[in-house]
Amino acid sequence: xxxxxxxxxxxxxxxxxxxxxxxxxxxGETAHLCNVNLELPTAGVVTIIGRTLAGxxxxxxVMAGLQAVDSGTFYHNGKDLLKTPAWKRRVGMVYQQFVxxxxxxVRDNIAFPLRRxxxxxxxxxxxxxxxxxxxxxxxxxxxxxxELSGGQQQRVALARSLVKDSYLLLLDEPLVNxxxxxxxxxxxxxxxxxxxxxxxxxxxxxxxxDEAMIxxxxxxxxxxxxxxxxxxxxxxxxxxxxxxSAKIFNDPPMNMFGGTIADGLIQxxxxxxxxxxxxxxxxxxxxxxxxxxxxxxxxGGKAASADLVLxxxxxxxxxxxxxxxxxxxxxxxxxxxxxxxxxxxxxxxLESRLYAFDTERGELLAAPLIKSLSGxxxxxxxx
Amino acid sequence: MRPFLKLLKxxxxxxxxxxxxxxxxxxxxxxxxxxxxxxxxxxxxxWIDYEPSLAAWKGLFGSDAGSIDIVGPFANSLIVTLSASFxxxxxxxxxxxxxSRFRYKLGPISNADLTFFFIxxxxxxxxxxAIPFFLMLGFLGLLDTILGLVLVYIALLLPIAVxxxxxxxxxxxxxxxxxxxxxGCTPFEAFWRxxxxxxxxxxxxxxxxxxxxxxxxxFFAFTLTFTQTQLLxxxxxxxxxxxxxxxxxxxxxxxxxxxLIVVAFLVERYLEKGNIxxxxx
Numbered sequence: 010x011x012x013x014x015x016x017x018x019x020x021x022x023x024x025x026x027x028x029x030x031x032x033x034x035x036x037g038e039t040a041h042l043c044n045v046n047l048e049l050p051t052a053g054v055v056t057i058i059g060r061t062l063a064g065x066x067x068x069x070x071v072m073a074g075l076q077a078v079d080s081g082t083f084y085h086n087g088k089d090l091l092k093t094p095a096w097k098r099r100v101g102m103v104y105q106q107f108v109x110x111x112x113x114x115v116r117d118n119i120a121f122p123l124r125r126x127x128x129x130x131x132x133x134x135x136x137x138x139x140x141x142x143x144x145x146x147x148x149x150x151x152x153x154x155x156e157l158s159g160g161q162q163q164r165v166a167l168a169r170s171l172v173k174d175s176y177l178l179l180l181d182e183p184l185v186n187x188x189x190x191x192x193x194x195x196x197x198x199x200x201x202x203x204x205x206x207x208x209x210x211x212x213x214x215x216x217x218x219d220e221a222m223i224x225x226x227x228x229x230x231x232x233x234x235x236x237x238x239x240x241x242x243x244x245x246x247x248x249x250x251x252x253x254s255a256k257i258f259n260d261p262p263m264n265m266f267g268g269t270i271a272d273g274l275i276q277x278x279x280x281x282x283x284x285x286x287x288x289x290x291x292x293x294x295x296x297x298x299x300x301x302x303x304x305x306x307x308x309g310g311k312a313a314s315a316d317l318v319l320x321x322x323x324x325x326x327x328x329x330x331x332x333x334x335x336x337x338x339x340x341x342x343x344x345x346x347x348x349x350x351x352x353x354x355x356x357x358x359l360e361s362r363l364y365a366f367d368t369e370r371g372e373l374l375a376a377p378l379i380k381s382l383s384g385x386x387x388x389x390x391x392x
Numbered sequence: 393m394r395p396f397l398k399l400l401k402x403x404x405x406x407x408x409x410x411x412x413x414x415x416x417x418x419x420x421x422x423x424x425x426x427x428x429x430x431x432x433x434x435x436x437x438x439w440i441d442y443e444p445s446l447a448a449w450k451g452l453f454g455s456d457a458g459s460i461d462i463v464g465p466f467a468n469s470l471i472v473t474l475s476a477s478f479x480x481x482x483x484x485x486x487x488x489x490x491x492s493r494f495r496y497k498l499g500p501i502s503n504a505d506l507t508f509f510f511i512x513x514x515x516x517x518x519x520x521x522a523i524p525f526f527l528m529l530g531f532l533g534l535l536d537t538i539l540g541l542v543l544v545y546i547a548l549l550l551p552i553a554v555x556x557x558x559x560x561x562x563x564x565x566x567x568x569x570x571x572x573x574x575x576g577c578t579p580f581e582a583f584w585r586x587x588x589x590x591x592x593x594x595x596x597x598x599x600x601x602x603x604x605x606x607x608x609x610x611f612f613a614f615t616l617t618f619t620q621t622q623l624l625x626x627x628x629x630x631x632x633x634x635x636x637x638x639x640x641x642x643x644x645x646x647x648x649x650x651x652l653i654v655v656a657f658l659v660e661r662y663l664e665k666g667n668i669x670x671x672x673x
């Protein structure tokens with residue numbers, strides 16, 4: 010596995026103060042983490058994105074000190090954190106389950122870590138006042154966790170990890186057990202809370218690309234215990250290092266299909282033929298895997314036709330699943346529309362938005378041109 | 393249909409109540425009877441059916457010649473049961489927490505085997521244990537002593553405490569311990585400050601089991617004592633001589649039940665709110 014390093018950002022002169030080297034847990038097929046190498050900034054937001062069982066929780070637990078590792082190191086400012094027990098590490102963690110102390114009311118729940126650290130009564134009161142206002146918990150301070158709704162319980166857990174003087178805040182899919190509306194609402198709150206995280210690093214694990222996009226910051230793509238790609242959010246979005254990364258960091262996953270470039274045309278299996286766009290002109294004739302986002306597939310245009318297998322409304326967008334003679338294609342469009350399934354529909358691809366990947370190793374060969382992007386140089390010379 | 397079901401429920405509860413309460417009523421009336429009153433057949437209503445007498449109750453607490461000493465054995469039973477239950481519960485809770493939260497491995501032996509080892513102590517019939525216990529206590533010079541009985545009862549009650557508490561701890565999400573540790577608790581503090589306060593329902597259940605089993609045990613109290621140390625169940629049974637004194641027997645049986653009734657009332661409200669919701673979704 011190649012070392013994954015964040016490219017330097019011009020507008021943000023952070024230092025890489027968390028350094029994970031060769032971290033492994035388990036071996037072979039059952040490995041939870043496999044030779045993870047990461048360098049993380051000392052402040053800001055890092056989103057770890059990966060599917061279920063990709064190793065996100067395990068990685069967070071290693072950072073928190075709750076999980077023993079088989080090999081590897083984890084340094085912070087030159088200090089080996091793996092040698093520091095969890096209760097001395099000054100980290101905060103929020104789980105996807107709503108974990109609060111059931112025998113304490115909200116006030117005592119939030120004050121628990123402060124009291125453990127020996128903070129004075131007046132200072133604790135100040136902090137409680139601040140965080141309860143910040144998260145809108147003022148009216149619930151005397152209640153027990155089981156008397157609160159799921160969203161409120163998660164706010165209490167968040168408040169408890171925010172008040173204490175921690176340098177690392179770990180959030181493990183904190184929104185996954187909430188209903189849609191609350192999720193949207195808390196997601197916005199997270200963005201507001203973490204936007205200017207100057208003195209601590211927020212590590213946010215999720216399966217949802219949307220959440221990474223809202224939080225911005227950096228992204229680490231994790232797949233089967235390995236780091237597939239790491240970099241500023243926009244870079245990972247615009248230049249997915251490989252097919253897996255492109256699928257994980259897009260929802261719906263990026264469409265992938267095989268095709269050949271010859272005579273200025275891209276020939277795709279289903280009979281679709283596309284004029285080679287300018288950014289793919291440099292590719293030698295031959296077979297490639299092409300990728301395109303669901304939003305860049307458009308209805309109409311008569312470039313190709315396919316059977317409509319499934320039409321689902323997802324929030325404020327409509328997602329169509331198409332079958333083009335055995336080749337699946339997903340199309341996402343704004344607004345709520347109704348379609349008869351099993352109908353034949355015409356669609357076209359925005360060829361300027363095509364990605365090209367290596368057929369054998371799945372690595373990115375060419376990506377669409379981006380007009381203005383701060384991290385343009387972060388492409389690792391791949392296009 | 394619904395009123396009928398409700399009626400059926402009430403009838404069923406009434407029948408069961410009679411079934412449970414009747415023996416107590418019987419014992420209560422018998423304890424106020426004289427020898428003649430008992431042999432005159434089944435009578436229940438004092439002053440109408442039979443002439444009540446306090447003779448049996450006086451006999452239990454009086455200091456006249458011929459009275460029976462029930463206070464001594466009662467105190468012995470109380471000391472043995474409470475101390476053995478307390479120690480079993482303390483040790484058992486610690487053992488159970490360890491078995492629930494940490495992984496142990498020695499060759500092929502792991503946590504499940506250790507848990508089964510504790511439970512297996514209660515699988516064999518008590519008779520099997522009687523002779524080893526007798527020999528061991530004899531070797532230690534603890535036969536017929538309170539301390540000896542406490543030790544034996546700990547061996548009997550510990551498996552119950554471990555069994556109940558392992559199951560209880562397994563149902564508390566591990567994330568709760570982890571959160572406490574992240575919030576600055578050492579593993580023991582996490583247990584003491586977070587897990588234990590949330591384990592009250594489990595502790596109550598395990599405690600009740602210990603107290604009930606300890607208090608009611610007759611077999612070991614009988615085989616491991618002679619004359620110096622007598623526990624209540626043995627004292628009550630030993631009332632039985634050539635002529636069975638049903639009146640004294642009833643009175644002392646009622647006395648032996650009182651502590652358990654008190655425990656039941658004290659503990660009932662804890663069992664009702666026995667939940668740890670809030671820790672998990």
